Amino acid sequence: MDVGPLRRITVALGRAGGGKWHVPAKASGWRSHCRYAERLTGSSLALLDVCEQVCRHCARVVSVEPGEEALWRAAAEVVVADGRVRRLEGQEAGPRSWEGYARVLWEAARHRDADVRGRLEPWTADALVGAGARQVLGAWSGVLKRSEAALAGWRAAAPAARSATSVSGACDAVAADGTVQQEGLQLAAAVLQSRWAEPFDVWSAVRRAWSGVRDQGGGTHAARTAAMRAVEAVWGGLRVRDVTALPEPALVAGAGFASPAQWADAEFQHRWQQYVLDCCAQLEEALGAATGDGGDGWQLVLVSGWPLTRKQDAELAYLAQYEQHGPTVPFGGRRAGYGVEPDHAVVLAVPRFAARHAADHTRDDRQRIVLGPELVAGSAGPDERDVLALLRGAYPYLSADAEGDGAGAGPTAMVTTARAVRRAAQLGRRAAYSGPDSMEVYNDLVVGKYSWVPDDAHPGPAAAEMEHLPVHWLKDWMLCLDVECGTRAETVLHRLYGTVTSYEPGTGRVGFSPAGGHPAIVVPVHRIVALTGDRQRRSDGQVPAHEPYEE
Numbered sequence: 001m002d003v004g005p006l007r008r009i010t011v012a013l014g015r016a017g018g019g020k021w022h023v024p025a026k027a028s029g030w031r032s033h034c035r036y037a038e039r040l041t042g043s044s045l046a047l048l049d050v051c052e053q054v055c056r057h058c059a060r061v062v063s064v065e066p067g068e069e070a071l072w073r074a075a076a077e078v079v080v081a082d083g084r085v086r087r088l089e090g091q092e093a094g095p096r097s098w099e100g101y102a103r104v105l106w107e108a109a110r111h112r113d114a115d116v117r118g119r120l121e122p123w124t125a126d127a128l129v130g131a132g133a134r135q136v137l138g139a140w141s142g143v144l145k146r147s148e149a150a151l152a153g154w155r156a157a158a159p160a161a162r163s164a165t166s167v168s169g170a171c172d173a174v175a176a177d178g179t180v181q182q183e184g185l186q187l188a189a190a191v192l193q194s195r196w197a198e199p200f201d202v203w204s205a206v207r208r209a210w211s212g213v214r215d216q217g218g219g220t221h222a223a224r225t226a227a228m229r230a231v232e233a234v235w236g237g238l239r240v241r242d243v244t245a246l247p248e249p250a251l252v253a254g255a256g257f258a259s260p261a262q263w264a265d266a267e268f269q270h271r272w273q274q275y276v277l278d279c280c281a282q283l284e285e286a287l288g289a290a291t292g293d294g295g296d297g298w299q300l301v302l303v304s305g306w307p308l309t310r311k312q313d314a315e316l317a318y319l320a321q322y323e324q325h326g327p328t329v330p331f332g333g334r335r336a337g338y339g340v341e342p343d344h345a346v347v348l349a350v351p352r353f354a355a356r357h358a359a360d361h362t363r364d365d366r367q368r369i370v371l372g373p374e375l376v377a378g379s380a381g382p383d384e385r386d387v388l389a390l391l392r393g394a395y396p397y398l399s400a401d402a403e404g405d406g407a408g409a410g411p412t413a414m415v416t417t418a419r420a421v422r423r424a425a426q427l428g429r430r431a432a433y434s435g436p437d438s439m440e441v442y443n444d445l446v447v448g449k450y451s452w453v454p455d456d457a458h459p460g461p462a463a464a465e466m467e468h469l470p471v472h473w474l475k476d477w478m479l480c481l482d483v484e485c486g487t488r489a490e491t492v493l494h495r496l497y498g499t500v501t502s503y504e505p506g507t508g509r510v511g512f513s514p515a516g517g518h519p520a521i522v523v524p525v526h527r528i529v530a531l532t533g534d535r536q537r538r539s540d541g542q543v544p545a546h547e548p549y550e551e
């Protein structure tokens with residue numbers, strides 16, 4: 001990318017000697033952001049040259065013109081997206097997995113397209129930065145095109161969906177009665193290192209290795225060899241710890257061994273190899289019996305637990321190739337290492353055989369896949385109302401619903417009635433506070449003893465009260481936002497869990513980050529019944545993302 005337009009962005013910075021650059025402070029005293037910044041005189045420098053050497057306190061207050069900032073941030077997106085595409089373009093040709101695709105898709109430039117364009121387009125006609133904005137826009141379009149080409153290349157090198165679904169279907173059929181898992185666990189018990197060790201999940205290892213080869217069009221023999229290798233990598237040459245855990249009768253004759261322990265090891269090695277052969281034989285039989293049936297046509301499905309990048313999603317990941325309709329919505333959090341990271345839900349249009357497979361494959365976890373209406377043959381795409389209805393099943397509050405209320409919308413009767421109930425419930429408590437800016441209000445709010453209830457005619461006393469609260473502290477607490485969800489004709493109240501990140505006194509809009517650590521959504525005040533804390537003081541990973549409203 002040509003960095004010419006970025007080089008023209010200048011900032012006034014100063015430094016003493018050869019240290020970090022600081023933003024010269026206009027006045028000294030406690031307001032000064034950085035103690036090194038005082039008494040420095042600034043000179044005009046190209047931000048591009050010095051951005052790596054700005055002191056970290058001062059980096060936050062470096063200020064550039066809005067147009068320049070738009071240029072800078074968009075250029076940063078181009079650089080990140082370009083780095084990702086380069087890594088994909090640099091990979092050797094060969095078969096690709098859908099698991100890999102799900103990861104690559106999640107980071108793909110297409111998800112940033114609307115943001116980057118929205119940032120740059122207001123500036124393309126600007127006298128000062130217009131040429132630069134057009135240039136960065138061109139660079140973005142180029143990298144987006146390459147990103148799409150890389151995704152298409154990956155899809156072409158990944159297994160056909162028919163093959164992925166019949167292979168996975170065969171695995172589900174073999175696993176259905178639980179026998180193969182049980183036999184595997186019994187074997188694992190013989191070599192368990194200690195009572196507290198996690199037993200090796202040999203069935204999953206066989207399933208994964210066998211599927212990996214079969215998915216890619218490999219034959220019976222190659223699939224069996226792969227399964228054998230996968231288990232041998234863990235169990236090859238392992239010593240038996242608990243002879244009594246070995247199944248009876250023995251398969252290996254005891255004669256000719258120097259010790260019972262030596263016999264047990266030989267028996268175990270023979271056993272697991274036989275186990276792998278049995279599993280593969282059953283899998284081949286099930287695959288041969290698979291009809292691959294499911295009918296023609298396409299169907300909408302709600303997929304939660306998106307992106308499909310977790311280990312347990314390997315056999316669902318092929319769904320990532322199908323087109324997403326509507327927004328990606330929050331679906332609580334997923335465990336990641338010792339923390340929680342955002343989990344999501346999306347609606348896809350998929351072939352009916354894939355919808356059937358996905359539903360069968362996840363039948364123990366009914367929330368994962370929800371089947372929606374079939375698509376009408378010959379139609380341009382799904383009905384948006386069907387898409388949004390499915391998404392509300394995953395997260396009841398959709399920004400699109402509130403936007404449909406129109407500008408200047410007021411609260412519905414459902415909301416004002418619920419608010420009145422909430423206000424009445426805490427009249428006594430409210431009267432006891434010493435004033436609207438009292439810390440008691442904040443302290444009681446965050447633990448769920450007090451509910452903030454918006455004014456029916458905004459702004460009123462409730463707006464003033466919220467303005468007096470230290471809103472920037474609210475984000476440290478898990479809160480409950482009781483809101484009206486759905487389209488105007490058929491709304492319903494829900495409780496959303498999350499944190500409040502901002503409050504706009506003028507409009508009354510609340511920035512709300514849904515539980516799981518999702519980026520904040522903006523909730524208009526006319527949709528809000530109340531804001532309160534979680535009485536059980538739970539945290540991310542412990543609270544549901546939402547629940548029906550009760551009061």
Ligand SMILES: [Zn+2]
Nearest residue numbers: 022034055058
């Ligand atoms: Zn500084």
